[in-house]
Amino acid sequence: MKAIQDCYPPKYAHCYGCGHGNPAGYQLKSYLQEGITQARFTPGMQYSGGVPGHVYGGMIASLLDCHGTASAAAFASHERGVAMEEQIEPPRFVTASLKVDFKNPTPQGVELLVRGELISVEGRKVRVALSLHANDVVCATGEMLAIELRAGA
Numbered sequence: 139m140k141a142i143q144d145c146y147p148p149k150y151a152h153c154y155g156c157g158h159g160n161p162a163g164y165q166l167k168s169y170l171q172e173g174i175t176q177a178r179f180t181p182g183m184q185y186s187g188g189v190p191g192h193v194y195g196g197m198i199a200s201l202l203d204c205h206g207t208a209s210a211a212a213f214a215s216h217e218r219g220v221a222m223e224e225q226i227e228p229p230r231f232v233t234a235s236l237k238v239d240f241k242n243p244t245p246q247g248v249e250l251l252v253r254g255e256l257i258s259v260e261g262r263k264v265r266v267a268l269s270l271h272a273n274d275v276v277c278a279t280g281e282m283l284a285i286e287l288r289a290g291a
């Protein structure tokens with residue numbers, strides 16, 4: 139299955155979170171399946187938080203950030219009845235607002251699962267519920283408001 143981010147033309151592959159053309163970035167890949175988006179990522183040991191063995195909170199927020207905007211694009215496309223990979227220029231979303239709740243410490247050295255569920259689509263505004271899991275434990279939850287860029291932006 140094609141990742142949501144891989145549906146964009148190469149000129150948009152520079153994102154720090156998900157751009158496959160950014161060797162310094164995470165190169166996150168998100169997938170929409172049965173109404174849920176998922177991405178898996180194992181942060182390097184350089185993303186240590188204040189407590190040894192725990193992942194830095196900003197890294198966690200950035201995973202939710204990037205997965206959230208990709209999810210918004212896939213959910214909006216689905217609502218419009220067209221798959222991401224069927225579009226030459228899929229809709230592009232940026233984060234307007236992201237709230238994160240840190241529920242449990244996120245362990246280092248573990249593959250993390252990031253999930254997204256659609257809350258609502260209202261014109262250019264898409265709300266996505268997000269969560270981050272390690273070893274089946276919810277470590278963080280979040281809510282994003284993503285806004286679709288106007289044509290030509």
Ligand SMILES: CCCCCCCCCCCCCCCC(=O)SCCNC(=O)CCNC(=O)[C@H](O)C(C)(C)COP(=O)(O)OP(=O)(O)OC[C@H]1O[C@@H](n2cnc3c(N)ncnc32)[C@H](O)[C@@H]1OP(=O)(O)O
Pocket residue numbers: 143146150153155156203204207208230231232233234235261262263283285286287288
């Ligand atoms: C370049 C990307 C290429 C991507 C291609 C490849 C993509 C592959 C995957 C994705 C990867 C993306 C990247 C990672 C995620 C980032 O990290 S994105 C970077 C961080 N975010 C930003 O820089 C966004 C900065 N903000 C802005 O540019 C502008 O404020 C926005 C968000 C585009 C909105 O501006 P605008 O288009 O002029 O919209 P505006 O008319 O002001 O507002 C529209 C509606 O949203 C509401 N709204 C706007 N902001 C807010 C807010 N903060 N709170 C509540 N409501 C708000 C307004 O009230 C309005 O509501 P209605 O009146 O329609 O009901």
